[in-house]
Amino acid sequence: MPELPEVETTRQGIAPHCEGQTVTGVTVRDSRLRWPVPDTLASQLQGQVIRTVDRRAKYLLLNLDAGTVIVHLGMSGSMRVITDQSPALKHDHVELTLANGRLLRFNDPRRFGCWLWSDNPADHPLLRDLGPEPLSEAFNGAWLYRLSRGKQTPVKNFIMDNHVVVGVGNIYANEALFKAGIHPKRKAGRISLDRYHKLAEAIRETLSAAILMGGTTLRDFVNSDGKPGYFAQSLLVYGRGGQGCPECGRALMEIRMNNRSSVYCPGCQR
Structure with missing residues (x-):
């Protein structure tokens, strides 16, 4: 999608x-x-x-x-x-x-x-209740920290909630959590403010890089001139389950969360 x-x-x-x-x-x-x-x-x-x-x-x-x-x-x-x-x-x-x-x-x-x-x-009902844009000044670690207090939901699900922040789909959630060193199943309410600052920055970096490379084409997407996006070539963890972590070399783990693939490093992410 x-x-x-x-x-x-x-x-x-x-x-x-x-x-x-x-x-x-x-x-x-x-x-x-x-x-x-x-x-x-x-x-x-x-x-x-x-x-x-x-x-x-x-x-x-x-x-x-x-x-x-x-x-x-x-x-x-x-x-x-x-x-x-x-x-x-x-x-x-x-x-x-x-x-x-x-x-x-x-x-x-x-x-x-x-x-x-x-x-x-x-x-409009489709737009009025959406969270902030991830590349805007309204989105930061303090925002994530405040909304996460008391939340038992896994942090990956939390950042993919469009009421929290828009546009963090499955691919980009995997990549941002790896960059921030956060395990996708860690409870959102158990993550510190400092770590949320890192995660917010990782989300911004990941999405900005993907935009510069024309998005990610895994199957269907083409851009306005009919060409695919090339960010897939830069993916660090998504789609690389079982391969070596680009940071520590340990095998990346792949699990299912809400029927979606989640890939993480058991050594780098906690």
Whole structure:
């Protein structure tokens, strides 16, 4: 599933082609996404100028004067800028035609994504209760420490809770916990403030590095020009169960937590 770095990579890729452009056409080839594409979407977008392309958590926000389109890439979706009028592919479900001649195409083989309209996205049920952005000043070790007091949940689950902080998916949680030297099953409420400072910094470093490398492609993700992300080549622990720890050489352990793979070093993480 595309996580925060993949969505931010997509945002950075499409924004220069979309911002300031008038929507001259809207094509909905299949409205049966996770939630049905509104029947009114075409009339709401037609003739509107895309002022900015923003991101909140794993949602892309196409901001127009009349409102905002909230887009989620789902399990396997991608947003691509088409410059050569190439024909639509089988799973290209939604397409915007822009005044500059470019097409913005949404491809989603599993149809778990969404295109929704909102007059006020900050109050939308999908966005209003989200935690801070991990790359913002609002997110730090003190924030994690305060929210974790009394929590018996494993720290990995804690930092993957979007009410605590957004965008820390499974891959990046594994990597950040390794960098911070924290065992994924340690109880969130038993971690000190100093260690949370290290973890917050590790989360920022991990996500920033992934964005610079275009995200992580393990199976489906491609960015706005159809190319994969390359952060997978820099993964320290995720997907490396049984291999040597890059720090101490001990075999990395792989366990299941909430039906997700968790890889850690039994020597470096406690």
